[in-house]
Amino acid sequence: MKQIIDRGAEAILIKQGKNLIKDRIKKSYRLPIIDERLRKQRTKKESRLLIKTSKLIPVPKLIKSDDKEKIEMEFINGKKLSDNLGKLKNADEVCKKIGENIAKLHDNNIVHGDLTTSNMIYSNDKVYFIDFGLSFESSKIEDRAVDLHLIKQALEAKHFDHYNEFFKAILEGYKQSKDHKLTLKRLEAVEKRGRYKRAY
Ligand SMILES: Nc1ncnc2c1ncn2[C@@H]1O[C@H](COP(=O)(O)OP(=O)(O)O)[C@@H](O)[C@H]1O
Numbered sequence: 001m002k003q004i005i006d007r008g009a010e011a012i013l014i015k016q017g018k019n020l021i022k023d024r025i026k027k028s029y030r031l032p033i034i035d036e037r038l039r040k041q042r043t044k045k046e047s048r049l050l051i052k053t054s055k056l057i058p059v060p061k062l063i064k065s066d067d068k069e070k071i072e073m074e075f076i077n078g079k080k081l082s083d084n085l086g087k088l089k090n091a092d093e094v095c096k097k098i099g100e101n102i103a104k105l106h107d108n109n110i111v112h113g114d115l116t117t118s119n120m121i122y123s124n125d126k127v128y129f130i131d132f133g134l135s136f137e138s139s140k141i142e143d144r145a146v147d148l149h150l151i152k153q154a155l156e157a158k159h160f161d162h163y164n165e166f167f168k169a170i171l172e173g174y175k176q177s178k179d180h181k182l183t184l185k186r187l188e189a190v191e192k193r194g195r196y197k198r199a200y
């Protein structure tokens with residue numbers, strides 16, 4: 001049985017049995033040649049990163065990809081954190097796990113690029129990261145600081161009541177990163193410089 005579970009900004013998500021198909025649909029507001037290139041680029045990047053990150057943190061298992069617009073992956077049965085983080089009794093613990101995941105990615109020179117709680121699913125006491133279409137490889141402290149800034153902004157927007165507490169718990173987990181001190185110092189500079197816009 002096929003079931004559309006989400007129509008995101010980027011893609012249609014179809015559940016098919018135990019799997020999920022992420023189909024990056026055509027965007028008519030983009031020039032066709034650019035649209036095709038972007039969809040292909042993000043699809044390829046996402047499937048490559050799903051393999052790479054699977055050795056580091058919980059992510060859905062990649063089943064297959066056409067390297068153009070479709071990715072088939074494991075469906076994670078759990079709670080999307082954008083809807084649930086504020087309701088969880090162990091929210092602080094979950095935030096700490098978020099921070100640990102980010103630290104592991106950064107220590108392996110991976111920057112997620114779209115860190116929000118809608119790209120995280122809590123399942124079996126693990127925090128799964130999804131949506132690697134905007135991820136990239138970088139060892140720059142600046143890129144890591146911007147990644148942290150994005151999740152901080154996302155918390156502020158979506159979980160306003162608890163955002164200080166949640167971000168503190170994320171940083172507690174992030175201390176695992178070997179460069180955490182440098183990155184946090186840079187985060188201060190990023191924040192002083194003014195609002196950093198999400199890249200879409
Ligand atoms: N592997 C998965 N298992 C369960 N739900 C998923 C999975 N991948 C995506 N989703 C759901 O679909 C939504 C959109 O997927 P996402 O990869 O974030 O696409 P977009 O680029 O459109 O944001 C997610 O917020 C989540 O609710």
Ligand SMILES: [Mg+2]
Binds near residue numbers: 008
């Ligand atoms: Mg998403």
